[in-house]
Amino acid sequence: MNYLGINVSHEASVAYFKNKQLVNVWYEDRYNYKKHWEPTVKDSFYFSILKNIHFKPDFVCYGSYDKRNSEWYGKDNDESVIAEIQEQLGNPSYYFTGSEHHVYHVLCGKYFSPFNEAMAIVIDAGGAQTHKPGYQEMQSIYYVNNNFVKKLWCHYSCRSFLELDGTWKHGYAPVVVKNINGTECEFSALSVGANEFNRVGFQLGFRGGKDAGKVMGLAAYADSKNKYDLDYSKVTRAKELQEETFDQTCKLIEKAHKYRNLNNFILSGGYFLNCTNNFKYVKKYPHLNFFVDPIAWDGGISIGAHLYYHEYNKKC
């Protein structure tokens, strides 16, 4: 059986599974040469599929950061974009739900990890609006083993939408905690993790989250005492950001450890491209075993979507 997993958001990717074996992963931007490309209805053709997929797939699982809401995303909402890609593939059977972005990150990390069971922490700039429109999942804690995955805690924030439009109709929201189907859920307007990198990245004159690596690189100069020809106010802000998000993540690691007392940790989501802080967790928690998802950015969603459907029976 030939299966595909396809990410239809940024870092658009195609994962090809033959039966249970991952054969290859292709990034569309390496074919169309538009970095971080994501498909729209008008521009949805995957050259990576044209070049590499010479058969009609038996089944396709789609993943996204959740653009289901056509009120916000207009004609480029997920279902419309997927319809275009389905046509390119010859309309095979498929599965899509926009609400499981973070669990796809977890399962991608689990696939590559050496662990049979682990706690998983996902942090990114904003994923699915699972429970409340406008509130994206930004941080979450999962338990995962070889055939079972459970979301234990999640933080949803409306920050991205506040940033887009200061008059956003829901206004600033207080932190609200709810237990939804056994998951402790927090709803807030806080900017955290990769979302904060996005925000501060723009403030520093970069391209937001796309230049997060530059912010990290700059932060390292903070102790160089004006030795270099750099704007040290920016350097200091970059370092503060590294420290703030490190502290936020440490709180999640400690919270996760309390849930199940497991020492194996999988870290996934775009924030964990932060190699500098990744090593600081290793140093701070020598009794824990950390594995960072090698495809922590949204490119890994194509793998996770396939695994969720075929190996975890769509249960979280």
Add this chain to the structure above:
Amino acid sequence: MNIIKNVNKAVDLILQQKPLVIFQGSSEWGPRALGNRSILFDPRNKNAKDIVNKFKQREWWRPLAASVLLEHAHDWFDLATLKESPYMTFAVGAKKKAIKHTPSIVHVDNSCRIQTVTLDQNKNYYNLINVFYKKTNVPLLLNTSFNLAGYPIAESIEDITNLDIPFKDVYIPQ
């Protein structure tokens, strides 16, 4: 474009302080170039960071990564409790040896994002670094992704010939 198929000739070009592209198999599954679509440079050259950042059109202050043979990694870097870093997901501490002999891959805070390499993980890349090690006593190479700033990693060999890329020496292992 100068295609090199012999590992010794490839290492000789690095020793001549030329950037060398290694191009093999399919591109990496993640965002990091891990020896299938990489540009390599001699890490001992104290000006390497400036040279590489300039021809890649990156800011001068940005750090560059390294690929190191796993069996030597702990001699050159402080990995704390990590056994390996095969996917280049950690910026570890550089030890005195690395700071002294390979300054171009050590960032201003004495960190370095490293990929540990074994024969099983990537045979051709391991062999290339190992030949460099035998000639220099340095078991690592400067490794940066095969692209220019703002562009994705090159997927096909045609990308090399169709685009105006200033990397002329390409090692394609046999």
